[in-house]
Amino acid sequence: MKYYFRLSKNLLGTFGIVLVYLSIAIIQILRKSDHFYYYVGPILCLMLIYLFVNNYKSVMLGLRKKPLLEANETYVFDGVNNIKYYWIDIDVIDADEDNRTLYIKVNDPAKYLKFFSNFYIRYLYYSKRKERFNINLSCVKADMKNLITTLNNYSIQAQEIDGSKV
Known part of the structure; x- marks a missing residue:
């Protein structure tokens, strides 16, 4: 999606x-x-x-008519930072409807921190205290409840695919 x-x-x-x-x-x-x-x-x-x-x-x-956020059964793609968060690495994904922010907690943050070029950008998008990445959804055309439901469905599909490989 x-x-x-x-x-x-x-x-x-x-x-x-x-x-x-x-x-x-x-x-x-x-x-x-x-x-x-x-x-x-x-x-x-x-x-x-x-x-x-x-x-x-x-x-x-x-x-450029390119997506800011893309999600499927393999990954969640943050188009603004050009980072793919793979479901296999994601521990918790949560959203704040009031602030229109998506929070992604991964099991190995260092793997994704290398994509952020400088300290200021890293500070904006990664909370070291809470060990999670932030994706600002204020400019994303989406209903937050539908987005959360879609992400939950994709995470379930990813678990089923990952479980079938083992």
Whole structure:
């Protein structure tokens, strides 16, 4: 099952806040009162960096019409980070419907941590304390209850396939 991009409230909200700060900064520049701009400028930059880092890959996959999340009886594919979590390695998979986040706990995290290029990205997507990977589903077009049901069905199918091989 493939899940594609959707415009989320978080993405639109963050973009809206950036536009408000940008308009305030432009007004302050036009008034030649750059005193306030010194406070707005850094906040605007931080918001743009946050928006860019957290949503760039999701938006690019959406524009290319590629799935952000894919699940079948063999693996769960995180298209944003380009990682396949194989069911044979997954201990627990859980979802938080309120935060639209998928949590995957694997039996060997080091095997999957090598796919994350730097510390910041690793920090965003892996919780060392809880030993689980996080997949942000805020930009994924899916009903959370149906997604959880689908993932549970695929995990059962994976256990049956794995059990038949032994």
